[in-house]
Amino acid sequence: MRVDYSCLVVLATVSALVSPQCCQKVSRDETRANKLNGSAVDFDSFREIFDRAYEVNGEEFSRRHLCFQNATKRHTYLNSFSTAPQSAKYGINQFSDLSQREFRDKFLRTSVDTAPLFSGVKTEGLPDKFDWRDKAVVAPVQNQQACGSCWAFSVVGAMQSVHAIGSSQLVQLSVQQVLDCCFQNEGCNGGSPVRTLNWLKQTRVKLVPQSEYPYKAKTGICHFFSPSHGGVALKNFTVHDFSGQEEAMMGQLVERGPLAAVVDAVSWQDYLGGIIQHHCSSQRSNHAVLIVGYNTAGDIPYWIVQNSWGTTWGNEGYVYIKIGGNVCGIADSVAAMFL
Secondary structure (H helix, E strand, O other): OOOOOOOOOOOOOHHHHOOOOOOOOOOOOHHHHHHHOOOOOOHHHHHHHOOOOOOOOOHHHHHHHHHHHHHHHHHHHHHOOOOOOOEOEEOOOOOOOOOHHHHHHHHOOEOOOOOOEOOOOOOOOOOOEEEHHHHOOOOOOOEOOOOOOHHHHHHHHHHHHHHHHHHOOOOOEOHHHHHHHOOOOOHHHOEOHHHHHHHHHHHOOOEOEOOOOOOOOOOOOOOOOOOOOOOEOOOEEEEEEOOOOHHHHHHHHHHHOOEEEEEOOHHHHHEEEOEEOOOOOOOOOOEEEEEEEEEOOOOOOEEEEEOOEOOOOOEOOEEEEEOOOOHHHOOOOEEEEEO
16 A cells, blocks of 8 residues: 655755645534644544544554644744734644645645736725625635635636625525536636636626535536526626735725635645735745735735635634735736626
8 A cells, every 4th residue: 555655754944834835614613623722732632623533543543643743833833923913823723634735736726827917097095994795795605625626716706796796686606617617627626717717708608506506516517508597697807917016906806896816825724813924925826715805904904815715714714914015926816807
């Protein structure tokens, strides 16, 4: 039997800890998981809270235990930067028994296309904070599970929000339809938001409600609908690089609706909450998300970003990223949609 030794090496250098080489819902109470990070953590407690049924003293048990031990070392390093109030915190979560390679291969499957630099006019008079959730046009956090479908969740999330802004009614649209039918991508093996948007624009495919085409966390056979079937179609979209122009990006969010973005999420394996200011790079994007708001009223201005890893991850499924400096590559490739 071939043994996976990906967790056997303790990650000792900074570059390994945040290497770019390195989109599940937990049934237990989130507060119990949080308690793990308030005291010394043992692997048995982790397994109980996150329902891990490894055979004790078995090969997988040993391998996962080593991954868990490496994760705790990684958390110490990551938290050494988090000295300011509201800084991001890193610790034990549902991904702590995965190696960085496994995490990347299961959850970070987005490819990015180069976007042109934004050359439009910056919006003046923006509010200090803005959140599309306050308008009831953002769907609840979803869980992609062990399927690399974040690219589809990002695009569909933006489309259904823009549709709700125009119609005053939020209808969750089918991510599975995009996963199955957008042949320019690779289903659960990854995809590109820009390729998805080009496909939606060119084909004028109508996305049906999620209730008609539910998510299965695996790639299936495309279910076609007649042209007369109701749904939501994309008319057009823009995609830009807002590096050095995040204030202009704020204007796009307020004027156009939630934005689909591609980010570097390697360090997100360990994220618990707070505002990320370190451990992310630009030009190494690997994960697609939905930007729903921002807040510049406090000491650290930040983007409000919806992820697709369930509500037990991060800030109830959200991550906050510092505005300015293109942290996590948040401004590298940002798409706005028109219906």
